[in-house]
Amino acid sequence: MKLLETNVSRRNVLAGLGATAVGIITLTACGGSNSASSSSGAKDFVMTVWGGDPDKAAYQARLDLAKAKYPDYNITLQIIPNKDYAQKVQTMISGGTGPDIMQVAEDANAYSSKNQLLPLDDYISKASLDLSATFGPVAENWKYKDKTYAVPDRAGAMILYYNKGEFEKKGLKAPTADWTWDDLLSTAKELTGDGVFGFGGTEWWPIWMSFAYQNGGQVIDASSGKPSVNTPEVVEALQFCQDLIFKHKVVPSKVDYANMGAGVGGDAAFASGKVMMNSTGFWNIGSLAKQDKITWDVAPVWRGKEKAISAFGSGLAVSRSSKNPADAFKIIQFMTSAEGQQPILQLGQDVPARQDLQKSQDFLKPSWLKGDVNMQVFPDSTPSIFKPPFIPEWNEMQKAITDAMADFWLGKSDAKTTTDDLQKRLDSIVKA
């Protein structure tokens, strides 16, 4: 600290400032390049996926199987933390060291619309694969302008977790796929009281969009490609979602959740018995099976005028930067075969996209899961999955939704006003 003792000369400060000020300009991260050195005759591939250690284990197990089948392929797995995935892949591609195979999800068409993914239709027809028959409606998720850019890999419908102990205590019937909105509401009412809420939340997009699509609405009109959030169908659905929170008070508001603790949402509140029903994805089964505070089970999501359920999943795509796209597709073809997807369910990582695997005993009675959980809800829900609006501007759309709905989810504006505002914002983002 010697130098800082009243001896800070002007020039020194200026020099230091120059260096600091320029720091703000650059945000460019360095895309790591670790292309494995090739042994003679072998072909090298890099595959990027996101996730944590369980995901790494599952993907590596699958790649080991692929390696056994194609000994000439050296496939390097790059696992990237969820939050950094898009940025890292973006940097890799712009730096000329893009992956050969990449996992894609909601923002897949940010890549496909910019010619960063190869259309797979020729490969698919050559291999005579029938994606719709194999994977069900999620095969549609990875199509953009009538071309297929990814093969479905993981796909689990949104399900309804419910507190079985409390249901039995109050003599309520377990939720079914034929529950209407009114059934959901009346049951939630029965379960609400004493600081406990009947249902976990509607603010998350997979939930309110399920309501909207169940009501015949669409966020992006499928035929015109234009935003359509202020249609009567969407408005009615959203109003119902909001009423659950502020009118019927069966769902915790944002403020209620903030009072429960930092970072507490529907999942945590359900596990601690503060919320009696919660709709989310597959991933809570593993952690809930390990606790004994509550007894629980899973059920299919309710229905509206139509059946429509959100799904969580991802596909595998061939990046434009791949030097051997045909071989990269061969790897994907194997990874998405029944044999290649087997580790997903064996290790309890996720729901495999293949319907035959979802119906297999290995999935329905998994060895990693103790106790009796109604895994049948996944294959049962799969046919009702709706095609979500995975537009190229997905991230911008999400931000606009969050922004425009901020007041709505605090109960400060109604569905009609909110969706009119949102429609305007989306119109300026979506270039269809």
Added chain:
Amino acid sequence: MTTLQQKTPVPAAEPKQGAIPPKLKARPSSMRRKEARFFWLFISPWIIGFVVFLLGPMLASVYLSFTDWDSFTDPNWVGVANYVRLLTEDEVFHKSLWNTFYFAFFSVPLGMAIALWLAALLNKKMRARKIFRTLVYLPHLVPIVAVALIFQMILAPDAGPLNRVLAVFGIDGPAWLFDSEWVKPAIILLSLWQAGGATVLLLAGMKGIPQEFYEAAEIDGASSVRQFWSITFPQLTPIIFFNLIMGIIGAFQVFAQVYILTQGGPDNASQMVVPLLFSEAFRNYHMGYASAISWLLFLIVMALTVVAFVTSRKWVFYETEVKN
């Protein structure tokens, strides 16, 4: 902040035997050369780092700011369209800019005042002074992610300690992070919690003030308050100035607090320029547009720094300068 002190000429070696050999005459210059070599040796990591990692991308970003570039396909030259849109159309940018100024306007002076106050307190001779000094600096060392989580709890609408304390005084506290009026003060509060970093610099500066000044002032009968404003404060002005400059730059680059605590919400009420820049570049794939934002921000920070430097002549006191 390294300076190479101008070495006083090496004292000439005592002449031993008659005439001074010419070799000796050349010594200062060889010394200087050696010094210059060391200069380049020590500065080179920074220069190499700067040229390779900063200068190149910086120059590239000037060009990119005049293009429409999604970071994948080739950039399209659009002239000044990005800047025009930023300055005339983009409401989110205007909002973020306003928020950033708001944040800087309050957090920088408040932070400096608190740091000075803490330093003055910690400079007092008292028991357990070292422990207090550690405690004051500690928040600066806590990772920002942890800080954000702590503040989510502190700022919770009803259950949070802050609003509970307010309730004791009959004040109905706002829902801080969900309230567009109160989310910026909440982020300022968080930044003030970390004011301890500047305190350390000020404390070091206080240590360097010659004790004779205070002794003389005491003999003249100056009160301790008077001593503070007439001796301590003027002597500290170079450090305060340093804190001001770093504070301005830091405030305009605020990122992690917003990114983790609010994601810019509700409805961009807490969105700041750098998080906006980041999401334009890496979420929305508008790299050219983001480059334009970064250059506007650079110009703003540069302008404010120049203003600070120009006005500093009036209030920053350097010991080496002679004032009339």
